[in-house]
Amino acid sequence: MSAVVVFFLVCxxxxxxxxxxxxxxxxxxxxxxxxxxxxxxxxxxxxxxVAPDERIxxxxxxxxxxxxxxxxxxxxxxxxxxxxLAPQHPEWKEKEPFKSVLAGDLGAIAKSGxxxxxxxxxxxxxxxxxxxxAKIVFDWxxxxxxxxFKRPFNDITYLPMRELLDYxxxxxxxxxxxxxxxxxxxxxxxxxxYGIPPEQVIGSTITTQYEIVADxxxxxxxxxxxxxxxxxxxxxxxxxxxGRRPIFVAGNSDGDYEMLRWVTGGGRPSFAMIVHHTDAKxxxxxxxxxxxGRLDKALDEAAQRNWLxxxxxxxxxxxxxxxx
Amino acid sequence: MSAVVVFFLVCxxxxxxxxxxxxxxxxxxxxxxxxxxxxxxxxxxxxxxVAPDERIxxxxxxxxxxxxxxxxxxxxxxxxxxxxLAPQHPEWKEKEPFKSVLAGDLGAIAKSGxxxxxxxxxxxxxxxxxxxxAKIVFDWxxxxxxxxFKRPFNDITYLPMRELLDYxxxxxxxxxxxxxxxxxxxxxxxxxxYGIPPEQVIGSTITTQYEIVADxxxxxxxxxxxxxxxxxxxxxxxxxxxGRRPIFVAGNSDGDYEMLRWVTGGGRPSFAMIVHHTDAKxxxxxxxxxxxGRLDKALDEAAQRNWLxxxxxxxxxxxxxxxx
Numbered sequence: 339m340s341a342v343v344v345f346f347l348v349c350x351x352x353x354x355x356x357x358x359x360x361x362x363x364x365x366x367x368x369x370x371x372x373x374x375x376x377x378x379x380x381x382x383x384x385x386x387x388v389a390p391d392e393r394i395x396x397x398x399x400x401x402x403x404x405x406x407x408x409x410x411x412x413x414x415x416x417x418x419x420x421x422x423l424a425p426q427h428p429e430w431k432e433k434e435p436f437k438s439v440l441a442g443d444l445g446a447i448a449k450s451g452x453x454x455x456x457x458x459x460x461x462x463x464x465x466x467x468x469x470x471x472a473k474i475v476f477d478w479x480x481x482x483x484x485x486x487f488k489r490p491f492n493d494i495t496y497l498p499m500r501e502l503l504d505y506x507x508x509x510x511x512x513x514x515x516x517x518x519x520x521x522x523x524x525x526x527x528x529x530x531x532y533g534i535p536p537e538q539v540i541g542s543t544i545t546t547q548y549e550i551v552a553d554x555x556x557x558x559x560x561x562x563x564x565x566x567x568x569x570x571x572x573x574x575x576x577x578x579x580x581g582r583r584p585i586f587v588a589g590n591s592d593g594d595y596e597m598l599r600w601v602t603g604g605g606r607p608s609f610a611m612i613v614h615h616t617d618a619k620x621x622x623x624x625x626x627x628x629x630x631g632r633l634d635k636a637l638d639e640a641a642q643r644n645w646l647x648x649x650x651x652x653x654x655x656x657x658x659x660x661x662x
Numbered sequence: 663m664s665a666v667v668v669f670f671l672v673c674x675x676x677x678x679x680x681x682x683x684x685x686x687x688x689x690x691x692x693x694x695x696x697x698x699x700x701x702x703x704x705x706x707x708x709x710x711x712v713a714p715d716e717r718i719x720x721x722x723x724x725x726x727x728x729x730x731x732x733x734x735x736x737x738x739x740x741x742x743x744x745x746x747l748a749p750q751h752p753e754w755k756e757k758e759p760f761k762s763v764l765a766g767d768l769g770a771i772a773k774s775g776x777x778x779x780x781x782x783x784x785x786x787x788x789x790x791x792x793x794x795x796a797k798i799v800f801d802w803x804x805x806x807x808x809x810x811f812k813r814p815f816n817d818i819t820y821l822p823m824r825e826l827l828d829y830x831x832x833x834x835x836x837x838x839x840x841x842x843x844x845x846x847x848x849x850x851x852x853x854x855x856y857g858i859p860p861e862q863v864i865g866s867t868i869t870t871q872y873e874i875v876a877d878x879x880x881x882x883x884x885x886x887x888x889x890x891x892x893x894x895x896x897x898x899x900x901x902x903x904x905g906r907r908p909i910f911v912a913g914n915s916d917g918d919y920e921m922l923r924w925v926t927g928g929g930r931p932s933f934a935m936i937v938h939h940t941d942a943k944x945x946x947x948x949x950x951x952x953x954x955g956r957l958d959k960a961l962d963e964a965a966q967r968n969w970l971x972x973x974x975x976x977x978x979x980x981x982x983x984x985x986x
Binding site for chain 2: 391394468512521522525529535536537539543546547548550554555557564570571573574577578579580581582596599600603
């Protein structure tokens, strides 16, 4: 064997290559824990080996794969849709919570509570066919911008997490989104944003109804919630849609708590991580008291349950791809 | 190029190879239509080319991939479970429809109607955790036998359809089951029976609830129907679980009618087939008047909608792998 070949093989086998994975992660415990786990479950013949079919990884979306501040992007979509649809609904000028949306009064919208938000959701997310809704969502993402960063929402995804998705897939994992967000709000863009196809996106659903319109079958979105994929709904959704227990989970809030428990409670080598928002400068800093993505109970129990807490500020070289 | 290589390449390109696919299908329109369609959608640069990601194929299960006579296998499971559980329920001796099940009176069970069947289903399919139920199902399949063929139910799958699943997958299709049957009744065995993993099985679901038992998270099956994946529920289920429209569909009854319409109504090159049960000798012969798998409306409209009707007796060389 020539010296060049030997050198090359040593490079392949040695630690030099490990430093090429997850390039936007700083060297440290977070990165090395992830890499060690992936090595363990992929090493054939090893104690912790998991067959490729069973390598299921689930990721929360809002606050885990992309930003959820100053509000969930789906809420931004909802508010924009109210404005677009307002000319067809003159009654909204006098009717809450629509009146507050049209006046741009975020405080009053928040005060309308869950009831108000559901009302806005139904008015903006239902009545059309599934194909029509997919186009509305797709078109919105093509022009909408994040209020702080003034960039398309696809740019507001976390580069280190996209690298993690790629890294897991390169190691035989099947990557899923398991989000409280509406499944049909996410599906038009997850392939491009994360390399995750529609059939690997689990989320909250509204009821749809099969209809024939001019001899063409359509599914019409009904003003009725079918399933809330949040909190204890996440393990339920995982079981319903995937039908087997994942071994890798990433979340960022108490809405992921039950999913974190479910994935790590299966008696197999599993890995759980929590993205902790600690970087007010590059992104946002929040946890126990945030209106969106509150992280309290899961943070308290992380150490005892051996869940990795990723410190965004210190563990990530870059948050977004567009950073210099 | 040597003569041997040329000969080999000609064989690869020519019709000799086409005769190797779907070996249990007789040569004829059914087989050649399927092969022509698969060639069309996989030929890069061709008019009908469909990218691999979009090659989704959906299959009904009962009567399409395996036998559904003299009754759905899940009903057989249900009746067996009533007998197993009876000692814990002395009241069943006097209570319908349990009394009729214990007496082996199939006619009386049928007379109890949907209400009776749902009652039997809830008594036998709920209360336990999802893990416990998967084990019960798995164990039942390990010992249960088809009443006529006296073989495990995994043997009562259609060999030509298993070949079709393999053939589609070899051509980049992702194959799904979309069945009216219970999803958690199918998932423990679909990988072995059809090469279809749990996450590609869509079916009817009951509600599950997240619970902590002795500090371990479980999902408990509740006596409440969540979703009926039959008739107009099939396109709804496809949209909910897959999130894009399949291009290939196989069914066998009017319960598949809306799914056949949905798949073939998307404006893309699509293929639909109906398995017509015409072989009383090797399997069963039934259609418009059958209690299980009634095929009436879909059969009437098949020609006009260009849906292939597979004549089991004449199109299939073998029905089951165990045939001589």
